[in-house]
Amino acid sequence: MRIRIIKLRKTVMRITAGLVLAMIPLLIQGCTKTGNAEEPLPSQLPAAQKPVVQTVTPTPSEDAAAIGITAENYPRIDGSTSTLPLVQRIYKRMFLHVDGGGDGWPGLPQQASKTMRSYEMLIAGDVDLILVPDPSQEIRQMAESSGTELEYIPIGAEALVFVTHKDNIVNNITASQVQRIYSDMSVTDWSELGGQKGRIVPICRNADSGSQAQLENLVLMGRTINPAIEDNYMERDMNGILEMVEDYRYFAREGEESAYSLGYSLYYYIQISESVNGRRDIKALSYNGIAPTPETIVSKEYPLAINYYAVVRKDLPADHPARKIADWLVTTSGQWEVAISGLGALKTLYESP
Template sequence: MIAPIAFAALLLLALLFFTGMGLLYLLFTGLIHFIPLALSAVILLYVWIVMMIFHFFNTKQRKRSFSIIAGVVIIGAAVWPIMHMYEESISTVNAEVEVRYYEPFTIGQESKLAVLDEAATLELTDELPKIDGATALYPLYAAFVQAVYPRKEYNPYDSEVMVNTTPVAYENLFSGKVDMIFAAAPSDAQMKVAEKQGLELNLTPVGREAFVFFVNQKNPVDHLELKQIQDIYAGKITNWKEVGGKNESIRAFQRPADSGSQTGLERLMGDTPIMEAPKENVAEGMGGIISEVSKYRNYTNAIGYTFRYYSTEMVGNEEIKLLAIDGVEPTKETIRSDEYPIASEFYVITAGTENPNVEKFIEWITSPQGQELVEIVGYVPVKKP
């Protein structure tokens, strides 16, 4: 009797060791959704071995009962990973954009960068302004760089011309890592940071863009009123049937705080409080788990928002459709004519740089030639070319 007990104890220690190693692996690789299933499988395996050692399965009834219990436990533990895999299979709209296609002076057919038909009236050779900006605006300021800067490699992540998210671009501007950024207007939180650091932000309008809302291509809703959008994101409208769609609850996705599109939503909502954003748990370094704003997933009942150019030109996702707002489609023509109700300017922003070429560069950007390039890229210029 002692031998089986000792064997069971040693087996338990071995399983605890290997289970611990396995759990650490799942944590570090972000596969946290499989932890309940792994634990359940290990526990059932141990119980099965111990029962075999002590000859518990000496009747068919006991074997059948254990099999049923084990099956129920495994199925229950598999629900979370199965749901996670299903969610992961649903496409996201904020897909990774290949910024290399817009990198200045890229040679070959892969390049999507717009160019002028003539030489630029400004040529910079030294003391190049350091630039950062939002991903959606990279095709534009990369085109400015190719027109004005000297020919060389400009790594998008480590050079005078970088591309980041809007929050990171503002951080780099505030810390003095860059001289200028191309982005939407700062959020209230970003304005407070600038004021606290004693920085005076100078915003020069470069072009105009539409703030757009999109839904799954299969959603029968093609247009919404501005008030309906506000009520959806305030949590007052919760079902698509309230706005002429199917009887499905609305999944209203949001973007991280201080991103350009989230700031756009805050401006749109005004004093109306925005409902809490859907969150999801994600794995962080060293096995930690943090809660982040959920990525947009293209459920049939989902709604999200972004900017027109990023959606139509950079991502080009055919599984979504842009909604008309107050009966107006978001196009370059309706942005130019001010018919589209939520069009706004985007800017080149500085915070007290001492680089002597920054002002020259901004003057050229707002000149007829610079504004012509805004048009060629696909945005709406603030001045007619």
């Protein structure tokens, strides 16, 4: 219940902030109109007097020219929340910086459609290339039902990790324990995992999230999340689940000093989030006795190691620009962009190309 209150407070604050921001243009417009009642609105000006909006065509870089990428044939690229920095870095490598205001890259992607939606758009033919982790069973079935074959090109290393508050003395969790916590809820106390006696508060993600897909693929093995968890402890945002794991420690029920929440996310997304927001009071647990590290993830020693993929439709022509970008991403230059964007590179990189 307290987690619901926390989320409700955050939602109210976001809505209030949104309303204030939405009113600003109206207030400015009102001030402009009352300032000079005789001045015509822009829409009332003759065509010759209307301001001309100039579009800037980005200039391809040497990297782009080397693989045949131009402003006209640049592919439609989308992906998960965690790959947006990489999508942006690709664009910046393919085009030269433009002086004269703005961020210097007109047309730079500003948001991601997220994992599930990106797969849906690729299957529908609305995008050419997506950068995402492994698909859920639902996505695989959707592609099969539509008669669409997808091609997966590994471009980065990633892993599903389970997280709890750093003060929790538990450092390891097993596949069986996760299944019993999240599916049938037969494990409810941290003492059953070797910790102090205290309630386990399992936080889950929404069904169409990338990390949820990995939980289903790698751990639950056909089991489903218990409805009681989905109804009371579901978080729709990647950053939000980390906040819930961190904050619940301070909003536990009275007398629950040893109650900690349990959540899951993607290893490199946590690194990206903490590089932006600062270190959190959370820690990643070992899984079946193996700690998640860059080394154990890229070597696949960590049991929940996965990949990020550049995914295209299999019927995409061999010379399509989307394939050229995907192929470039596995080169040393491309792998540097993968690493700099905060994801795990597939190869050891000693010096910048």
